Amino acid sequence: xxxxxxxxxxxxxxxxxxxxxxxxxxxxxxxxxxxxxxxxxxxxxxxxxxxxxxxxxxxxxxxxxxxxxxxxxxxxxxxxxxxxxxxxxxxxxxxxxxxxxxxxxxxxxxxxxxxxxxxxxxxxxxxxxxxxxxxxxxxxxxxxxxxxxxxxxxxxxxxxxxxxxxxxxxxxxx
Amino acid sequence: xxxxxxxxxxxxxxxxxxxxxxxxxxxxxxxxxxxxxxxxxxxxxxxxxxxxxxxxxxxxxxxxxxxxxxxxxxxxxxxxxxxxxxxxxxxxxxxxxxxxxxxxxxxxxxxxxxxxxxxxxxxxxxxxxxxxxxxxxxxxxxxxxxxxxxxxxxxxxxxxxxxxxxxxxxxxxx
Numbered sequence: 457x458x459x460x461x462x463x464x465x466x467x468x469x470x471x472x473x474x475x476x477x478x479x480x481x482x483x484x485x486x487x488x489x490x491x492x493x494x495x496x497x498x499x500x501x502x503x504x505x506x507x508x509x510x511x512x513x514x515x516x517x518x519x520x521x522x523x524x525x526x527x528x529x530x531x532x533x534x535x536x537x538x539x540x541x542x543x544x545x546x547x548x549x550x551x552x553x554x555x556x557x558x559x560x561x562x563x564x565x566x567x568x569x570x571x572x573x574x575x576x577x578x579x580x581x582x583x584x585x586x587x588x589x590x591x592x593x594x595x596x597x598x599x600x601x602x603x604x605x606x607x608x609x610x611x612x613x614x615x616x617x618x619x620x621x622x623x624x625x626x627x628x629x630x
Numbered sequence: 631x632x633x634x635x636x637x638x639x640x641x642x643x644x645x646x647x648x649x650x651x652x653x654x655x656x657x658x659x660x661x662x663x664x665x666x667x668x669x670x671x672x673x674x675x676x677x678x679x680x681x682x683x684x685x686x687x688x689x690x691x692x693x694x695x696x697x698x699x700x701x702x703x704x705x706x707x708x709x710x711x712x713x714x715x716x717x718x719x720x721x722x723x724x725x726x727x728x729x730x731x732x733x734x735x736x737x738x739x740x741x742x743x744x745x746x747x748x749x750x751x752x753x754x755x756x757x758x759x760x761x762x763x764x765x766x767x768x769x770x771x772x773x774x775x776x777x778x779x780x781x782x783x784x785x786x787x788x789x790x791x792x793x794x795x796x797x798x799x800x801x802x803x804x
Contacts, residue, residue: 501722504678504751508795545753547721548675552795573796574748577678579719621682621726622747 496587499580499630503542503549507565508572511541511554533607537561540607551578576614576624584611584629591615603629670761673754673804677716677723681739682746685715685728707781711735714781725752750788750798758785758803765789777803 508514511530528542537560543550553575555562565575581587584603591598599614606612606628615625682688685704702716711734717724727749729736739749755761758777765772773788780786780802789799 498719501675501678501719501724504675504748506795506797514795545672545675550675550751569796571792571796573791574678574751577724577748617747618745621680621688622743622745623680 495590496581496583499582501548502578502580502628503551504574505551505553505576505578505624505626506572507562507569507575508552508554509566509570511539511552514552514554514572515541532556536607537563538607576626578612578626578628580630581627582630584613584627587627588613596620599624669764670755670757673756675722676752676754676802677725678748679725679727679750679752679798679800680746681736681743681749682726682728683740683744685713685726688726688728688746689715706730710781711737712781750800752786752800752802754804755801756804758787758801761801762787770794773798 506514515527528544530539530541532539534556537556538553539556540551540553543552553562555566562575566572588598588603596619597616599616603611603613606626608628611629613627615627617624680688689701689704702718704713704715706713708730711730712727713730714725714727717726727736729740736749740746762772762777770793771790773790777785777787780800782802785803787801789801791798
């Protein structure tokens with residue numbers, strides 16, 4: 457429970473001026489032990505998502521990764537509006553994703569970041585349904601209300617970047 | 631050498647229209663075997679850097695990570711213009727970094743991304759000097775010309791995001 461005390465100390469130290477109401481609510485929930493922190497647990501950093509305009513060109517444009525990493529074949533996932541390859545570094549992976557189709561959820565990101573860029577991180581959890589319930593209670597916004605099958609067969613959900621320091625966080629059932 | 635052939639096949643398939651001169655140069659170097667791909671090797675994905683305006687507030691704002699991750703104490707590195715904490719997921723880490731001082735290299739990023747965001751990825755390499763030489767030969771631009779001590783004691787160098795699909799890549803001596 458060291459982390460819990462740390463959060464309490466930080467809240468006291470920072471004071472209300474530097475802490476948003478949303479963060480304060482989360483800290484208060486934790487302090488009041490209204491939420492049991494042991495219901496579910498985070499696991500490994502599964503992958504880092506990198507949005508690119510073109511997966512094939514990206515593979516060529518990153519020769520160093522192609523040469524030294526373990527690169528998967530490109531796969532299209534029309535139901536998710538993406539095409540992707542994975543580069544495996546042994547402990548974790550990069551996922552290069554390009555928009556597929558006009559309605560791709562990546563289209564806006566690529567329009568704002570022409571050459572591509574860091575898009576999301578994906579963390580494993582041991583119980584995604586419990587995580588979804590608890591995160592909602594903590595007022596952390598979910599991009600979709602419930603877990604659903606991701607591009608890789610496992611159930612996933614996304615946490616809103618505005619509640620994660622600007623980082624789009626994907627949680628994946630381990 | 632499967633990856634090498636893959637790069638060659640891709641270059642042929644994509645044609646000059648979709649491949650930048652820089653990428654084509656890299657592919658040609660590889661095809662001509664002017665560069666030995668076995669001089670050095672990539673290792674693990676050491677960490678993902680997340681820029682935040684305030685490390686302490688970020689730790690409070692990400693209660694889920696604080697509760698379940700292994701969080702280090704915050705450390706200031708005035709010589710690098712950053713203050714950071716690490717969140718350890720066992721296989722890899724998040725590094726939350728805030729700008730320290732007016733001349734911090736993070737200042738511009740935080741001005742463009744008020745709430746913070748994904749900033750860089752850090753990959754280990756087994757021979758950083760060899761990597762620096764070879765990457766220069768491949769016309770991949772380095773942010774500084776030579777490896778130098780990073781915030782964590784080990785030598786590092788940064789690859790220019792424009793040569794890595796918009797991703798700022800830190801290479802760290804393993």
